[in-house]
Amino acid sequence: MDEMQKFAREVFESQPFSLFIGAELTAASNDSAELTLSIKDHHKQQHGFVHGGVISYLADNAMTFAGGLALGGNALTAEFKINYIRPGKGERLVARAHARSAGKRLAVCQCEIYAVDSGVEKLCALAQGSVVPAN
Amino acid sequence: MDEMQKFAREVFESQPFSLFIGAELTAASNDSAELTLSIKDHHKQQHGFVHGGVISYLADNAMTFAGGLALGGNALTAEFKINYIRPGKGERLVARAHARSAGKRLAVCQCEIYAVDSGVEKLCALAQGSVVPAN
Amino acid sequence: MDEMQKFAREVFESQPFSLFIGAELTAASNDSAELTLSIKDHHKQQHGFVHGGVISYLADNAMTFAGGLALGGNALTAEFKINYIRPGKGERLVARAHARSAGKRLAVCQCEIYAVDSGVEKLCALAQGSVVPAN
Amino acid sequence: MDEMQKFAREVFESQPFSLFIGAELTAASNDSAELTLSIKDHHKQQHGFVHGGVISYLADNAMTFAGGLALGGNALTAEFKINYIRPGKGERLVARAHARSAGKRLAVCQCEIYAVDSGVEKLCALAQGSVVPAN
Numbered sequence: 001m002d003e004m005q006k007f008a009r010e011v012f013e014s015q016p017f018s019l020f021i022g023a024e025l026t027a028a029s030n031d032s033a034e035l036t037l038s039i040k041d042h043h044k045q046q047h048g049f050v051h052g053g054v055i056s057y058l059a060d061n062a063m064t065f066a067g068g069l070a071l072g073g074n075a076l077t078a079e080f081k082i083n084y085i086r087p088g089k090g091e092r093l094v095a096r097a098h099a100r101s102a103g104k105r106l107a108v109c110q111c112e113i114y115a116v117d118s119g120v121e122k123l124c125a126l127a128q129g130s131v132v133p134a135n
Numbered sequence: 136m137d138e139m140q141k142f143a144r145e146v147f148e149s150q151p152f153s154l155f156i157g158a159e160l161t162a163a164s165n166d167s168a169e170l171t172l173s174i175k176d177h178h179k180q181q182h183g184f185v186h187g188g189v190i191s192y193l194a195d196n197a198m199t200f201a202g203g204l205a206l207g208g209n210a211l212t213a214e215f216k217i218n219y220i221r222p223g224k225g226e227r228l229v230a231r232a233h234a235r236s237a238g239k240r241l242a243v244c245q246c247e248i249y250a251v252d253s254g255v256e257k258l259c260a261l262a263q264g265s266v267v268p269a270n
Numbered sequence: 271m272d273e274m275q276k277f278a279r280e281v282f283e284s285q286p287f288s289l290f291i292g293a294e295l296t297a298a299s300n301d302s303a304e305l306t307l308s309i310k311d312h313h314k315q316q317h318g319f320v321h322g323g324v325i326s327y328l329a330d331n332a333m334t335f336a337g338g339l340a341l342g343g344n345a346l347t348a349e350f351k352i353n354y355i356r357p358g359k360g361e362r363l364v365a366r367a368h369a370r371s372a373g374k375r376l377a378v379c380q381c382e383i384y385a386v387d388s389g390v391e392k393l394c395a396l397a398q399g400s401v402v403p404a405n
Numbered sequence: 406m407d408e409m410q411k412f413a414r415e416v417f418e419s420q421p422f423s424l425f426i427g428a429e430l431t432a433a434s435n436d437s438a439e440l441t442l443s444i445k446d447h448h449k450q451q452h453g454f455v456h457g458g459v460i461s462y463l464a465d466n467a468m469t470f471a472g473g474l475a476l477g478g479n480a481l482t483a484e485f486k487i488n489y490i491r492p493g494k495g496e497r498l499v500a501r502a503h504a505r506s507a508g509k510r511l512a513v514c515q516c517e518i519y520a521v522d523s524g525v526e527k528l529c530a531l532a533q534g535s536v537v538p539a540n
Contacts, residue, residue, distance in 0.1 A: 011181050014181040015179075015180045015181050015186065016176055016177045016178070016179045016180075016186075017177060017178055017179060017180060017185075017186035017188060017189060018180075018186070019177075020177040020178075021188075041151055042151045042152060042154075042155040043151070043152055043155075044150075044151045044152060045150045045151075045152060045153075046146050046149040046150050046209075047269065050152075051150065051151075051152035051153070051192070051196075052192075052195045052196070052199070052211070052212050053152060053156075053188070053191065053192025053193075053195050053196055054152060054192070056188065056191040056192065056195055056215075057186070057187075057188025057189070057191065057192065058188075060187045060188050060191055061186075061187070061188055064187070074181075076187070076219070077187050077219065078218070078219060078376070078400070079216070079217060079218040079219065079349065079400060080191075080216070080217065081214070081215070081216035081217075081351055081486040081533060082214060082215065082216075083213070083214040083513045083533060083534075083535060084211070084212065084213060084214065085505070085506045085513055086506075100490070100528065100531055101490045101491075101528060105375075106348070108488045108490055108531060110515075110531065110533075123505065123506060126505055126513060126515065126533060127533075128486060128488060128515075128531060128532075128533045129488075130348070130349060130400070130488060134182065213511070213535070214484065214535060216351040216398060216486055218378045218398060218399075218400060220370070220371045220378055221371075235355070235393065235396055236355045236356075236393060240510075241483070243353045243355055243396060245380075245396065245398075258370065258371060261370055261378060261380065261398060262398075263351060263353060263380075263396060263397075263398045264353075265353060265483070265484060265535070281451050284451040285449075285450045285451050285456065286446055286447045286448070286449045286450075286456075287447060287448055287449060287450060287455075287456035287458060287459060288450075288456070289447075290447040290448075291458075311421055312421045312422060312424075312425040313421070313422055313425075314420075314421045314422060315420045315421075315422060315423075316416050316419040316420050316479075317539065320422075321420060321421075321422035321423070321462070321466075322462075322465045322466070322469070322481070322482050323422060323426070323458070323461065323462025323463075323465050323466055324422060324462075326458065326461040326462065326465055326485075327456070327457075327458025327459070327461065327462065328458075330457045330458050330461055331456075331457075331458055334457070344451075346457070346489070347457050347489065348488070348489060349486070349487060349488040349489065350461075350486070350487065351484070351485070351486035351487075352484060352485065352486075353483070353484040354481070354482065354483060354484065404452065
């Protein structure tokens with residue numbers, strides 16, 4: 001793992017909310033990041049599926065890391081949009097984000113969120129947003 | 136509190152993730168809803184501010200309730216977009232959503248999320264999205 | 271009309287596409303702008319309503335001007351989102367945008383687009399986006 | 406060209422605004438569509454680049470056709486989001502949309518818009534949105 005990926009992991013592990021919700025940074029490259037969440041009952045809404053807010057957290061944060069890696073430092077998601085496609089259910093959710101473009105001030109990222117149910121991965125949501133350097 | 140607001144409260148209290156994250160449904164009308172969250176350390180990211188994923192959860196869920204109340208029943212947020220404006224810090228976050236239009240199949244909602252810091256309310260994020268009947 | 275509003279008008283009149291499509295800048299303040307378009311047959315889609323692309327142009331451009339006025343200079347819309355609510359029909363469309371926040375690098379804007387049909391104004395679409403200085 | 410693609414072409418050619426702006430439907434499959442626009446001076450904004458409203462029209466309409474083809478009939482873009490990445494300049498713009506999921510009531514689509522400048526294609530904007538049956 002190179003320096004930037006090590007830095008990404010350290011940043012991730014210093015996010016109290018990511019630890020609280022139980023997410024893991026499971027992959028990172030120079031312009032992409034993957035978060036994985038083992039689905040627990042406390043992630044759910046009234047119908048027994050993962051709450052949209054959990055999915056939007058994964059999208060937001062995976063894009064922050066993909067964008068930060070592309071921009072080369074600490075970063076923030078400035079805005080994003082998400083379309084929910086299928087209910088989040090099964091063993092785990094996997095959010096894969098990558099930067100589609102990166103300048104000095106901005107990276108535009110996309111994220112695909114999959115639900116892995118009985119070992120089968122299905123597209124659960126799609127997101128797109130802007131990531132900016134943290135300062 | 137009328138029947139629909141009572142129904143909204145029951146639905147909210149049956150959302151395990153809303154209880155886990157510590158949000159409360161603090162107001163509801165026939166086309167609006169307000170969620171409040173007391174900020175705790177476990178809601179934060181690496182800079183000590185509330186994680187964007189917490190703010191996006193509040194926006195998503197406040198719009199689900201505003202849209203559901205406007206549509207007259209159980210509802211889901213189908214998609215939304217959020218722009219973060221100021222860091223989330225202080226005592227609590229308040230998300231106020233209202234339905235700007237509602238037909239049979241769809242309500243279009245907007246949400247303003249405020250951070251209350253030393254008693255002063257400041258605009259923290261703006262969101263907009265679509266809510267659909269749950270079935 | 272103050273200097274900034276005069277500047278806004280000059281910029282608007284130097285946009286070939288705005289002249290081609292037939293839009294007018296009908297109001298401007300230090301953080302808001304209004305565009306008006308008289309509906310013609312060439313603005314329509316296959317069902318006889320104004321094409322969504324015309325409405326999204328109005329939203330994009332009204333927010334550029336509202337954001338630029340708030341930022342104090344030439345500006346660009348970096349990204350936006352639009353929800354269509356009702357068909358665009360009648361005499362004209364009116365897009366009213368305002369900046370909800372403005373820093374040095376970014377203004378977050380919202381826009382309401384109304385269709386005026388037989389003198390009655392109805393909400394046709396809602397948009398939200400980010401405007402940045404042009405250089 | 407199969408029946409659905411022929412239908413798509415007939416719908417496209419019955420859109421007065423698409424003819425007015427000068428766009429062409431240059432490809433279509435059972436879940437994708439491509440629009441091409443030869444850049445003319447009247448498509449530009451004050452800096453000499455293609456106006457964002459032209460790019461957002463292409464994104465909106467390419468997604469309408471991709472979604473309509475996936476849904477199997479006449480369709481409307483209900484909402485979308487666009488991030489502008491590079492200035493639109495050169496010979497032409499090409500918008501390629503595809504449906505990432507399609508049910509009975511909704512298709513979620515993504516669109517990439519490229520500018521072709523001196524024969525080189527560069528990513529100009531990214532969009533994502535929902536398409537619904539027209540009635």
